[in-house]
Amino acid sequence: MATPSGAVTSSDAAAPAPARPARRRRRTVGQRASFGSALLWLGPALLLIAGVVVYPAIALVQASLSRFSVTGLRLGGAGADNYRHVLDHPDLGTVLTNTVIWVVAVVALTVLISLAVAQFLTKEFFGRRLVRWALIVPWAASLVITAKTFVLIYDFYYGTLNTVRDHLGMSPVDYLGSDTWILPAMIVVGVFVSVPFTAYVFIAGLAAIPGDVYEAARIDGASPWQIYRRITLPLLRPALMVASVLNIIYVFNSFPIIWTLNDRNPGFSHDTTITFMYKLAFKSAEKDVGMSAAAGIFNVLLILVVVAIYLKVTSWKEETR
Amino acid sequence: MHTKTTVVAGGLVAALALAACGGGTGAGDSGATGGGASGSGGSGSGGKTIKLVAAEYSKDNTAKFWNQFKTKYEAKTGNKLEVQIVSWDTIDQTSSTMIQNNNAPDILNLNAYASYAKDDLLYSADDVLSPTAKADLLPAFVKSGTYKDKMYGMPDLSSARAFFYNKALFTKAGIASPPKTWAEFEADAKKIKALGKGAIGYALPLGPEESQGEFSIWTFNNGGTWKNGDTWAINSDKNVKTLEFMKKLAVDDKVTQNNPGKTNRQQAFDLFKSGNVGMVVGFSPLAADLDKEKKVDYGVAPMPTADGGTPKTFGVTDYLMAFKKPGNQQAVKDFYDLYYSKDQVNQFIKAEGFLPVTKTGLDYFKNDAKLKVYLDTLPNIQLTPTDDPAWDKVKLAVQQNLGSGVGPSGDPKKTLDSLQKTAESSS
Numbered sequence: 138m139a140t141p142s143g144a145v146t147s148s149d150a151a152a153p154a155p156a157r158p159a160r161r162r163r164r165t166v167g168q169r170a171s172f173g174s175a176l177l178w179l180g181p182a183l184l185l186i187a188g189v190v191v192y193p194a195i196a197l198v199q200a201s202l203s204r205f206s207v208t209g210l211r212l213g214g215a216g217a218d219n220y221r222h223v224l225d226h227p228d229l230g231t232v233l234t235n236t237v238i239w240v241v242a243v244v245a246l247t248v249l250i251s252l253a254v255a256q257f258l259t260k261e262f263f264g265r266r267l268v269r270w271a272l273i274v275p276w277a278a279s280l281v282i283t284a285k286t287f288v289l290i291y292d293f294y295y296g297t298l299n300t301v302r303d304h305l306g307m308s309p310v311d312y313l314g315s316d317t318w319i320l321p322a323m324i325v326v327g328v329f330v331s332v333p334f335t336a337y338v339f340i341a342g343l344a345a346i347p348g349d350v351y352e353a354a355r356i357d358g359a360s361p362w363q364i365y366r367r368i369t370l371p372l373l374r375p376a377l378m379v380a381s382v383l384n385i386i387y388v389f390n391s392f393p394i395i396w397t398l399n400d401r402n403p404g405f406s407h408d409t410t411i412t413f414m415y416k417l418a419f420k421s422a423e424k425d426v427g428m429s430a431a432a433g434i435f436n437v438l439l440i441l442v443v444v445a446i447y448l449k450v451t452s453w454k455e456e457t458r
Numbered sequence: 459m460h461t462k463t464t465v466v467a468g469g470l471v472a473a474l475a476l477a478a479c480g481g482g483t484g485a486g487d488s489g490a491t492g493g494g495a496s497g498s499g500g501s502g503s504g505g506k507t508i509k510l511v512a513a514e515y516s517k518d519n520t521a522k523f524w525n526q527f528k529t530k531y532e533a534k535t536g537n538k539l540e541v542q543i544v545s546w547d548t549i550d551q552t553s554s555t556m557i558q559n560n561n562a563p564d565i566l567n568l569n570a571y572a573s574y575a576k577d578d579l580l581y582s583a584d585d586v587l588s589p590t591a592k593a594d595l596l597p598a599f600v601k602s603g604t605y606k607d608k609m610y611g612m613p614d615l616s617s618a619r620a621f622f623y624n625k626a627l628f629t630k631a632g633i634a635s636p637p638k639t640w641a642e643f644e645a646d647a648k649k650i651k652a653l654g655k656g657a658i659g660y661a662l663p664l665g666p667e668e669s670q671g672e673f674s675i676w677t678f679n680n681g682g683t684w685k686n687g688d689t690w691a692i693n694s695d696k697n698v699k700t701l702e703f704m705k706k707l708a709v710d711d712k713v714t715q716n717n718p719g720k721t722n723r724q725q726a727f728d729l730f731k732s733g734n735v736g737m738v739v740g741f742s743p744l745a746a747d748l749d750k751e752k753k754v755d756y757g758v759a760p761m762p763t764a765d766g767g768t769p770k771t772f773g774v775t776d777y778l779m780a781f782k783k784p785g786n787q788q789a790v791k792d793f794y795d796l797y798y799s800k801d802q803v804n805q806f807i808k809a810e811g812f813l814p815v816t817k818t819g820l821d822y823f824k825n826d827a828k829l830k831v832y833l834d835t836l837p838n839i840q841l842t843p844t845d846d847p848a849w850d851k852v853k854l855a856v857q858q859n860l861g862s863g864v865g866p867s868g869d870p871k872k873t874l875d876s877l878q879k880t881a882e883s884s885s
Contacts, residue, residue, distance in 0.1 A: 404862065
């Protein structure tokens with residue numbers, strides 16, 4: 138839950154690996170599987186995809202084209218009304234701005250910090266195993282619990298941070314209630330929960346770089362910074378791409394942090410598109426499932442566009458190199 | 459090896475298919491079994507399955523009560539009762555999803571019913587409530603449960619707000635008795651604040667959780683209201699004066715906690731429980747917590763009023779509403795008959811620490827000294843306009859926006875004007 142780990146495990150599950158590959162040489166490469174056995178292998182995955190991806194997607198589109206009562210009762214077709222209402226919403230601009238700041242800040246900081254952490258954790262040092270384990274903890278904890286913990290840290294009256302400030306003779310700060318502090322406060326939590334996964338991707342990436350490339354560079358007299366910029370970063374590119382794309386999708390869709398840390402603030406002034414959508418359906422004066430569904434469609438389109446642009450920009454750089 | 463894996467995979471497919479079917483027909487089941495049974499008539503029709511979706515008032519007691527209720531109900535009627543307890547945070551979402559999927563529960567416990575009645579989804583009391591049970595309900599709750607001359611919202615329990623004060627802080631600040639007017643209240647709050655060490659005069663929660671409740675009790679005691687007959691009066695002079703007074707407390711006097719427009723009720727209660735707050739508007743469950751923790755020596759008093767007149771109490775009741783579904787009428791009637799029997803409804807209310815909704819309930823609780831201050835006011839309680847479907851949206855708008863009126867740059871008049879506009883366009 139805390140990271141794109143969900144995506145990783147589900148793709149693992151979709152491709153069942155034979156238990157003892159060495160013993161099973163009988164099945165030679167390239168042999169065609171019959172349609173029936175292929176269907177049996179793929180069946181569960183296909184059913185799952187139909188049930189949890191295709192059907193909800195259809196239901197979402199249907200809902201976005203329907204008019205709903207505040208009770209959830211479908212009153213009839215709405216045409217494009219729901220979409221129009223979302224685009225006309227007075228807080229849409231604020232919500233989109235918040236979303237951009239949230240995604241860009243969290244992903245950029247996460248990648249930068251994770252690069253440093255990964256670099257550090259590939260060095261041999263006493264207690265490295267312990268540090269690596271410690272890094273997993275925020276990843277393993279449920280996001281809601283992490284967010285609640287940070288509420289306790291940030292709280293104006295009981296928060297750890299303000300207790301520390303008090304001891305230092307500083308006046309307390311309302312991290313969760315003040316309009317200037319709430320977004321940075323949420324970004325810190327977003328980075329905190331995203332670093333573990335990202336750092337592990339980078340550790341794996343660094344481990345895959347062969348040592349002799351570095352040896353050659355050193356013999357040629359390259360400085361450490363040159364080595365990092367000209368060898369490590371380019372060879373880490375696949376890992377960087379994976380980490381960035383997964384983080385963009387994941388951070389963009391992140392609900393619990395913003396919901397939990399922002400719940401005392403009225404209105405939409407600190408919401409991203411995800412919490413905006415939820416409030417439209419259940420918490421705001423609109424309380425309209427149809428409008429929320431339309432916002433959901435915009436949300437999917439938005440993330441597709443953002444990822445497409447990201448991939449385009451990064452591969453364009455590769456071509457011009 | 460090869461065949462074995464194929465078999466396993468095949469089994470998985472079958473299991474998934476079965477699971478999918480199970481989910482699809484589960485809802486239909488109850489309807490199908492009921493069709494035949496209802497024809498037999500009589501009180502013990504039996505064999506029908508109905509579903510209750512109930513809000514969770516407390517982790518300890520809600521599920522416990524409904525489970526024993528289920529056992530009793532099933533033994534008495536031969537029907538089956540499915541119980542689903544849902545937290546207040548998500549019950550709106552749960553119920554609207556159920557209705558959207560054409561899979562409404564038979565009975566739903568919620569704080570709103572009028573929109574459901576407007577959508578023609580509910581049985582009225584004439585259909586499912588016995589005359590004795592209806593006659594026993596307190597008139598204020600019958601009125602609040604009535605939409606267009608018919609009662610649809612059956613009250614399950616109620617609560618009334620009262621004014622809590624910290625006796626230790628009052629003594630320290632040299633205040634002899636709880637304030638009776640707003641002027642006294644403001645002076646007392648200043649005295650407590652002057653004690654220093656983080657002391658807070660009054661904890662004012664106008665955040666998105668329940669700001670309509672906090673505002674109600676203050677404005678009712680200033681002669682304000684949400685609705686005058688059939689017209690919305692959200693931006694009436696009295697209401698504007700009330701919100702201006704609250705802003706004054708927060709911004710000019712600074713006698714409230716930090717940022718009242720962004721404080722939820724629970725946070726205000728937590729502050730009061732910590733012993734740093736002089737006054738707060740609370741209700742019986744807060745008293746129960748305070749008694750359990752024994753940290754704060756508190757008193758409960760009627761609300762101070764703007765001009766020293768007779769205090770008014772703001773009350774809340776939640777509802778058990780019944781959805782019209784083919785063949786479930788008798789089973790629902792049996793449900794209500796059992797729920798409103800003395801040993802059930804009062805047992806529930808007692809366990810949760812709330813207040814009764816029936817005349818016999820008033821009698822049942824009358825010897826409880828702790829509840830006296832609330833019980834005395836219960837028959838004259840003033841509620842929010844829950845009988846208006848528009849209120850279901852207005853309430854959300856109030857929760858989301860009222861707090862902005864008491865910020866440093868807030869404009870009480872403008873805030874209430876915009877809420878008035880929302881109310882008028884929702885009607």
